[in-house]
Amino acid sequence: xNIPQKDLSVKAHGNFIDGREVEGENGEVIEVxxxxxxxxxxxxxxxxxxxxxxxMKSARVAFESKEWGGMDLRARVRLVNRIADAFEAALPELYxxxxxxxxxxxxxxxxxxxxxxxxFRYFAGLAMSRRxxxxxxxxxxxxxxxxxxxxxxxxxxxxxxxLMILCKSLAAVLASGCTTVVKPSEYTPxxxxxxxxxxxxxxxxxxxxxxxxxxxxxxGRFLAEHPDINKLVLTGGTEAGRIAGSAAAKVFxxxxxxxGGKTPVMVFDDYDIEQAVNYAAFGAFVGAGQTCVCAxxxxxxxxxxxxxxxxxxxxxxxxxxxDPFDTATQLGPVISAKxxxxxxxxxxxxxxxxxxxxxxxxxxNVAGHEGGFFVEPTVFADVTPGMRIAQEEVFGPFTVVxxxxxxxxxxxxxxxxxxxxAAAIRxxxxxxxxxxxxxxxxxxxxxxxxxxxxxASPWGGVEDSxxxxxxxxxxxxxxxxxxxxMVSTEDRRFDWYQGTANQPRLN
Numbered sequence: 001x002n003i004p005q006k007d008l009s010v011k012a013h014g015n016f017i018d019g020r021e022v023e024g025e026n027g028e029v030i031e032v033x034x035x036x037x038x039x040x041x042x043x044x045x046x047x048x049x050x051x052x053x054x055x056m057k058s059a060r061v062a063f064e065s066k067e068w069g070g071m072d073l074r075a076r077v078r079l080v081n082r083i084a085d086a087f088e089a090a091l092p093e094l095y096x097x098x099x100x101x102x103x104x105x106x107x108x109x110x111x112x113x114x115x116x117x118x119x120f121r122y123f124a125g126l127a128m129s130r131r132x133x134x135x136x137x138x139x140x141x142x143x144x145x146x147x148x149x150x151x152x153x154x155x156x157x158x159x160x161x162x163l164m165i166l167c168k169s170l171a172a173v174l175a176s177g178c179t180t181v182v183k184p185s186e187y188t189p190x191x192x193x194x195x196x197x198x199x200x201x202x203x204x205x206x207x208x209x210x211x212x213x214x215x216x217x218x219x220g221r222f223l224a225e226h227p228d229i230n231k232l233v234l235t236g237g238t239e240a241g242r243i244a245g246s247a248a249a250k251v252f253x254x255x256x257x258x259x260g261g262k263t264p265v266m267v268f269d270d271y272d273i274e275q276a277v278n279y280a281a282f283g284a285f286v287g288a289g290q291t292c293v294c295a296x297x298x299x300x301x302x303x304x305x306x307x308x309x310x311x312x313x314x315x316x317x318x319x320x321x322x323d324p325f326d327t328a329t330q331l332g333p334v335i336s337a338k339x340x341x342x343x344x345x346x347x348x349x350x351x352x353x354x355x356x357x358x359x360x361x362x363x364x365n366v367a368g369h370e371g372g373f374f375v376e377p378t379v380f381a382d383v384t385p386g387m388r389i390a391q392e393e394v395f396g397p398f399t400v401v402x403x404x405x406x407x408x409x410x411x412x413x414x415x416x417x418x419x420x421x422a423a424a425i426r427x428x429x430x431x432x433x434x435x436x437x438x439x440x441x442x443x444x445x446x447x448x449x450x451x452x453x454x455x456a457s458p459w460g461g462v463e464d465s466x467x468x469x470x471x472x473x474x475x476x477x478x479x480x481x482x483x484x485x486m487v488s489t490e491d492r493r494f495d496w497y498q499g500t501a502n503q504p505r506l507n
Contacts, residue, residue, distance in 0.1 A: 019206025062207030
């Protein structure tokens with residue numbers, strides 16, 4: 001069954017600043033392509049420093065305005081819930097537009113986007129239930145805290161999950177009373193631009209949600225180093241995170257950086273092998289493997305290793321590539337020709353290193369989509385932990401299988417990585433599961449599952465996978481500055497410089 005597509009004629013978009021689309025300062029544009037066909041479907045501006053300044057000024061004015069900054073908490077909560085409802089009503093339009101823009105099969109896009117309105121409802125609930133602290137202190141004092149919104153949040157989002165990753169940050173921004181300037185990926189800006197208009201039509205004041213388009217090394221850099229940002233949120237590659245994080249550190253901005261990953265999946269011989277293979281295929285190939293938590297390294301007990309490899313190869317070879325709007329399609333294209341070539345370069349690297357290619361490894365061939373950026377889902381077996389294909393992030397439909405003898409070796413291989421975003425464990429031994437979850441190097445661990453998230457559950461990594469957390473109270477609280485207020489509850493005379501020697505304490 002094919003989902004009807006909208007008119008694919010090229011549409012020129014601007015930036016979104018102060019509640020409306022505006023042209024870029026210098027007139028230069030970037031072409032946005034449909035990765036399933038290679039065709040240009042839109043253009044967006046290549047933003048300049050002047051464009052960034054304009055957006056930042058709009059966000060700052062809105063933050064300090066009576067309309068947004070002075071809004072009553074309960075009024076803000078009602079507004080956030082109202083825009084969640086508007087978001088939900090627009091889902092059929094948005095999942096078609098996102099499928100067209102990033103090539104993800106429509107079944108996946110629809111399932112993912114349907115969760116997003118509840119991100120806003122969750123953070124609205126946190127805002128409504130927020131309580132500040134009263135702290136017991138020595139002496140006749142009342143000490144309490146006040147939290148104030150941190151200010152303007154700069155947010156750089158990637159191409160792989162354009163709306164989902166945007167909303168992880170945006171929901172907390174709006175519920176906390178902050179404002180934002182978003183730079184979406186130059187590959188996938190279209191649903192972000194549409195969402196800003198939907199929220200504005202639902203009553204979000206101008207300047208609260210601004211969008212600047214452009215390339216990462218230009219617009220992204222200008223935004224990250226802007227002197228007026230109070231917090232930087234970035235999801236992307238580790239090197240991009242280092243560059244942007246260093247720039248934001250110069251203005252002492254708070255940071256949440258969700259960066260690269262090379263997720264290990266430890267599969268033990270007590271776990272159902274068919275279920276393990278099903279999870280392996282899902283974890284490795286959903287979203288065409290273009291996710292930081294892709295199941296990139298399957299570390300499999302030697303007792304079941306050969307059977308696991310054989311079954312995974314067969315499962316992978318049966319996955320149907322095709323038109324993302326066809327509901328029978330199970331795997332869409334990668335985002336660009338550049339990314340397709342990168343994935344295929346790792347196929348060559350694996351063969352050169354002596355690994356055994358058991359599935360895929362070639363460009364995908366989809367009739368009627370000869371210009372698309374398809375790659376066959378790829379599996380390498382007989383991989384050793386030190387190989388490039390076991391160490392470097394591929395970001396495509398690509399996974400490797402590594403054997404292990406015992407639990408200690410499985411953990412050692414899993415932790416042999418500069419990354420620490422996610423990990424997964426497949427076992428029926430509850431003691432082993434919790435033991436490994438405690439010791440594996442990761443910010444997120446799935447036991448007998450993969451790729452699950454919830455707005456209440458903190459999300460983020462360690463080491464080269466970044467800093468900070470999205471989702472949960474951790475994310476919400478990081479959008480505030482905390483002010484401590486100390487009040488003397490006694491009306492007494494005080495003069496340090498009269499009888500100083502007899503003062504019992506200085507502070």
